Amino acid sequence: MDIIDCRYRPNTPVWMETFTRNPVYEEYVKRTGFDKKPTQSLAGCAAQLASLGIGKALVSGRDIESTYAAPASNDLVDACVAAYPSLFIGIHGYDPHKGMKAYKAICQAIRERRSRGASIEPSMAHCPMDDAKYYPLYALCCDHDLPVLVTAGLSPNMPKVLLSPSSPLALDKVATDFPDLRILISHGGYPWVNETIAVCLRHRNIYIDFSSSINKPMGEEYIKAANGCLADKFVFSSANPFVDVANALEQVKHIGLSQENLENMLSKNALRLLGSAWEPV
Numbered sequence: 001m002d003i004i005d006c007r008y009r010p011n012t013p014v015w016m017e018t019f020t021r022n023p024v025y026e027e028y029v030k031r032t033g034f035d036k037k038p039t040q041s042l043a044g045c046a047a048q049l050a051s052l053g054i055g056k057a058l059v060s061g062r063d064i065e066s067t068y069a070a071p072a073s074n075d076l077v078d079a080c081v082a083a084y085p086s087l088f089i090g091i092h093g094y095d096p097h098k099g100m101k102a103y104k105a106i107c108q109a110i111r112e113r114r115s116r117g118a119s120i121e122p123s124m125a126h127c128p129m130d131d132a133k134y135y136p137l138y139a140l141c142c143d144h145d146l147p148v149l150v151t152a153g154l155s156p157n158m159p160k161v162l163l164s165p166s167s168p169l170a171l172d173k174v175a176t177d178f179p180d181l182r183i184l185i186s187h188g189g190y191p192w193v194n195e196t197i198a199v200c201l202r203h204r205n206i207y208i209d210f211s212s213s214i215n216k217p218m219g220e221e222y223i224k225a226a227n228g229c230l231a232d233k234f235v236f237s238s239a240n241p242f243v244d245v246a247n248a249l250e251q252v253k254h255i256g257l258s259q260e261n262l263e264n265m266l267s268k269n270a271l272r273l274l275g276s277a278w279e280p281v
Helices: 013-020 023-032 042-051 074-083 100-111 132-144 170-177 193-202 220-226 245-252 259-278
Strands: 003-008 054-060 088-093 118-120 148-151 183-186 206-208
Touching: 003 183, 003 245, 003 259, 013 023, 013 074, 042 054, 042 074, 042 245, 054 074, 074 088, 074 100, 088 100, 100 132, 118 132, 132 148, 132 170, 170 183, 170 193, 183 193, 193 206, 193 220, 206 259, 245 259
Parallel strands: 003 054, 054 088, 088 118, 118 148, 148 183, 183 206
Antiparallel strands: none
């Protein structure tokens, strides 16, 4: 069984700079020492993933240029896919405030198979996920049977980033308007734990990971759901480099999931989430 990591960014020097030089992360870096984390080459990252049994990793870009004047990282996503096309699945970041410019860019990336889905950041974009600015993107991903990854969870030590646009309750409307759209709620929609679980129960194509949220208060509710009512909806996301991929994988293996539900999380559920994104480049 090849493991699929649904939220991974390499800890190469250039990728680390997308965080340490991003004004959004200024206080986070200062408080956590994130800028002192070890780095490695892209080849080293690929070798580490292989040693852990991870056969595919979704590399998600970020584009919040309109709100924070931070350069998008989609070109780095392209570089990962170009270097290791059998390992990395590119997911381009989407800035909703760029309008048709963003739409045309991701259309081209999908057409050229550089991107196999889209990644949105409602809080950092100051734009709730049910805002009409996202709807052309949702329709596009439906047309191509590709997933949308939504960063929807608590981002600590980010005083200029509002939490409210990340509320997963907004996805109830999105999934009602686009029932065929495959959506991943990343970071568990924290702190809306029960609300996120409820939204996933209501809609067949909404999936969830609990990256960076499992150790927070109420995190045990994710484990109960992954072992029960949402056994077919949880996927594995390491959130590397914020959480080292090896540590994230080791943690998931020891949180008390049944063997069947662990296999669901590590591989089987992600295959359904990915849809056409799984097709070889």
